[in-house]
Every structure is written in structure tokens, then in C-alpha cells.
Amino acid sequence: MIENTGGEGKLERIHVQVSPDLGEVARQAADLFVELCQAITGAGQVFSVALSGGSTPRALHQLLSSAPYRERVDWSRVRFFFGDERYVPEADTMSNYRMAHETLLEPLGVDPSRIFRMPTTELGSPALAAARYEDDLRAAFELSAGQLPQFDLILLGLGPDGHTASLFPHTEALSVSDRLVAANFVPKLDAYRITLTVPVINNAAVVAFLVAGSDKASALGSVLLGPRDPDEFPAQLVLPTDGDLYWLVDQAAAAGLAQARPDQ
Numbered sequence: 001m002i003e004n005t006g007g008e009g010k011l012e013r014i015h016v017q018v019s020p021d022l023g024e025v026a027r028q029a030a031d032l033f034v035e036l037c038q039a040i041t042g043a044g045q046v047f048s049v050a051l052s053g054g055s056t057p058r059a060l061h062q063l064l065s066s067a068p069y070r071e072r073v074d075w076s077r078v079r080f081f082f083g084d085e086r087y088v089p090e091a092d093t094m095s096n097y098r099m100a101h102e103t104l105l106e107p108l109g110v111d112p113s114r115i116f117r118m119p120t121t122e123l124g125s126p127a128l129a130a131a132r133y134e135d136d137l138r139a140a141f142e143l144s145a146g147q148l149p150q151f152d153l154i155l156l157g158l159g160p161d162g163h164t165a166s167l168f169p170h171t172e173a174l175s176v177s178d179r180l181v182a183a184n185f186v187p188k189l190d191a192y193r194i195t196l197t198v199p200v201i202n203n204a205a206v207v208a209f210l211v212a213g214s215d216k217a218s219a220l221g222s223v224l225l226g227p228r229d230p231d232e233f234p235a236q237l238v239l240p241t242d243g244d245l246y247w248l249v250d251q252a253a254a255a256g257l258a259q260a261r262p263d264q
């Protein structure tokens with residue numbers, strides 16, 4: 001359940017937009033991306049975005065790397081990070097980096113110096129990979145000890161089990177608060193993932209979930225309207241401290257909002 005768990009105005013910064021289908025969700029997301037990016041780069045700043053994995057972002061990437069969206073952004077002032085990664089080589093078909101490279105970064109011709117890939121198996125262990133990315137974030141955002149990076153936009157998806165990024169139900173990373181990046185073993189996948197931690201996600205200026213498909217309806221209903229149970233539905237942990245939260249969903253996924261009973 002989204003509660004007003006901290007300070008005035010929190011609920012006013014939560015925006016739920018229901019679109020007919022994934023294509024429209026992607027257009028909503030592309031419009032938001034361009035709006036946020038133009039505001040930052042127009043002021044002479046660099047726009048730092050953390051990309052999401054899985055399959056849903058493909059539709060967004062297709063729009064952003066094609067006209068007219070492609071021409072609306074000064075891509076030379078955009079830095080690309082990742083919210084999470086599978087612990088597989090970058091050439092693996094399961095790699096989130098590979099998907100982003102194929103569908104967005106290569107088509108846009110993004111200079112490698114502005115792509116911050118999450119390292120994986122080349123470092124020899126998930127823990128070393130997470131530690132390296134933490135170092136990379138500290139350097140990229142010029143952080144001093146104890147500081148959190150502030151992404152201008154973090155894109156997220158939602159799994160049918162209520163996970164987001166690689167914050168899966170009942171896994172250790174859910175409670176990590178003293179690191180920026182965690183190596184998270186996911187028993188049900190019998191695999192490690194590398195993920196941004198909750199404090200980093202919630203320090204973002206804007207977080208946008210892209211959710212589409214009937215297989216997400218139950219999880220979306222539980223996350224947004226069910227009892228607060230973040231260990232079971234980790235996406236409930238996402239509530240930016242000072243930023244805005246967008247849920248860009250299609251009608252199929254939103255069906256769960258009609259079915260779910262608002263928590264009493």
C-alpha cells in the first residue's frame with residue numbers, strides 16, 4: 001500500500017498513468033524522458049539515467065532511438081547507467097547491457113565514455129562486480145563518503161512476483177542500506193544479480209516504472225493497493241525521498257487495480 005509514510009506532499013508526487021497498450025506506455029515514457037532530459041541539458045547539465053532490464057524497455061528504446069524523439073535530445077549530454085544486471089557475460093543473450101546496447105546505445109551512437117555498464121563475470125565474482133560498480137558510481141558522481149548518487153531518472157520494471165530491478169522477494173539486497181550496489185543471490189533463479197540498492201533508487205529525482213501485460217496485473221494491484229509487505233512485494237520499497245514517482249502502465253496490467261481491495 002502506498003502510504004504517506006514521510007512528510008507532506010509525498011502522495012502528490014506519485015503519478016499513475018494508464019495507457020491502452022505497451023506502445024502508448026512507451027510513448028508516455030519517451031515523452032517523460034525527453035521532458036526531463038531537455039530541462040537538465042538545456043541548463044547545461046549532464047542527464048544521468050539508469051536503464052532498466054527485461055523486455056518492456058525495448059519499446060521505449062525503439063522510440064528514443066528513432067525520429068522524432070531521437071532529434072529532441074542532445075545525446076552528447078546523457079550518461080547511461082544500469083539499475084541492475086544479470087551476472088552473465090555482456091555478450092550473453094540474458095544481459096541487460098546487451099539488450100540496451102542493441103536497442104538504444106548502438107543505434108544512438110553513444111560514446112562509450114558515457115556508458116556505465118555494470119561489470120559482471122569478467123571480475124570473477126558477483127561481490128567484486130558490485131564493489132566495482134559502486135566505485136564507478138562514486139567516481140562518476142564525484143561522491144564523498146556517505147553520499148548517495150542522485151540519478152535524474154531511474155527506469156524500472158515490475159516482475160510478476162513484485163520484484164523490481166534485481167530486488168527480488170525475500171532476498172538479502174532488500175535490506176542493504178550501507179552500500180550503493182549489491183550482489184544479490186536469487187534462490188528461485190539459482191543465480192546472482194547485481195542491483196542498485198533501495199537508498200540509491202529512492203534518492204533519484206524521478207523514478208518511472210514501465211509495466212505492461214496481464215501477467216503483471218496481480219503484482220501491480222498488490223504493490224499499489226495491497227497491504228504494505230515489501231519483503232513479499234519489493235517494488236513497494238520504491239518511494240523517492242524527494243523525487244517524483246511515475247507508474248506508466250497499460251490497461252492489461254491495470255486490471256489488477258480494479259480487482260485489488262484497497263487496504264483497509
Ligand code: 6PG
Nearest residue numbers: 053054055056157158159164165
Ligand atoms: C531484469 C529487470 C527486471 C525487470 C522485470 C520486468 O533484469 O529483468 O531489471 O526488474 O524490469 O523483471 O521484466 P519484463 O520487462 O521483461 O517483464
